[in-house]
Amino acid sequence: MVKKEKRAKRFKKKLLHKYRLVILNEETFEERFSFKLNRLNVFIFSTLFALLLILTTTIIIAFTPLREYIPGYSSTTLKRQASVLVYKTDSLQKIINLNEQYLASIKKVLTGDVKTVEFNKDSIIEVAKTDPSVLIRTSRKDSLLREKVGQEDKYNPLVDNREYQYTLFAPVNGTISENYDSKKKHYAVDIVTAKDAPVKSIADGTVIFAEWTAQTGNVIIVKHNSDIISVYKHNAMLTKGQGERVRAGEVIATVGSTGELTTGPHLHFELWRDGIPVNPTSYIDFD
Known part of the structure; x- marks a missing residue:
């Protein structure tokens, strides 16, 4: 015990x-x-100096741009x-996921896979299914009047003329063998023409589908302005691929008789607008 006390006193004295x-x-x-000092002062000063150095370094790294020059640290601009x-x-x-879902839904409908497709209950198609009386049958006089008014409004600056920004061309030259009929769920016109006749795009657009399907053979689908989509089925050959841009009147396929649902060379042509099938003869003159 005495030795320990002596050691402590000796250490304190040092x-x-x-x-x-x-x-x-x-x-x-x-x-x-000259400086008067002892070992305790030196130890305290060294400790305080080390702490001050660490604190200064931390402040420089945390709050000044100098940290960008330290290896391992990236600049604030790059992080931003x-x-x-x-x-x-x-x-x-x-956006890509939404577009893929939209295109997948369109492909299911246009390739005949309508079992898993849920139509909008507010659409005219759904209403027509549940209540056939809502189908409006327009007379020839009414159609002529509508056409006349449309021509008059074409150059009216007070009317939105988005529909008249371009003309829709006939995809092929031929005779319509079966017309558009929403009751029979035939949302297209069948045009009989010579085999291998050129199939042309009705307007400028982008090919969003160009593949083979069992029921409708070679199918090509083109998306145009104003949310218009044109569909060409039973083709013998496709000359354009998915993602390609096409011009109005440009050849995109040749007429054939491919697929299960065909009896001879013809073009099955569909026209969709805002996700709803429309009668192509209301937009295109096939004569």
């Missing part, structure tokens, strides 16, 4: 033992200045740009 640090002129041995790019990528991915 810590508090005073030293003198003198700075001399080497040539004249003149004393410039990366965050913006991540946000844009996420938004674009959502």
Whole structure:
């Protein structure tokens, strides 16, 4: 016990033992200045200096642009740009997913796979199924009057003329063998023509589907402006692929008799607008 006390006193004495640090002129041995210190002061000063150095380094790294020069740290601008790019990528991915769902729904309908397709209950097709009395039968006089009014409004600056921005061309030259009939769910016109006759795009657009289906053979679908989609079925050969841009009147396929639901060379032509099938003869002159 006495030895421990002696050791403690000796250690304390060493810590508090005073030293003198003198700075001399080497040539004249003149004393410039001196410091009185002990081991405890040196230890405390060294500890405080180390803590101050660590604190200063932390502040520089956290709050000044100098941290960008330290290996492993990226610049604030790059981080901000990366965050913006991540946000844009996420938004674009959502848009792509929605477009893929939209195109998948269109493909199911246009390729005959309507078992899994749920039509909008507010659409005219659904209403016509449940209540046939809502189908409006227009007379020839009414159609002529509508056409006359449409021609008059074509150049009226007070009327929205989006529908008249371009003309829809006939896809092929031939005779209509079966007309559009919503009651029979024949949302198309069948045009009989020579085998291998050129099938042309009715307007400028983008090919969104160009594949083989068991029931309708070679099918090509083109999306145009104003949410118009044209469908060409039973083709012998397709000359355009999915994603390609086509011009109005450009050959996109040749007439054939492919698929199960065909009895001879003809073009099964459908026209869709805003997701609803419409009568092609109301938009295109096949004569």
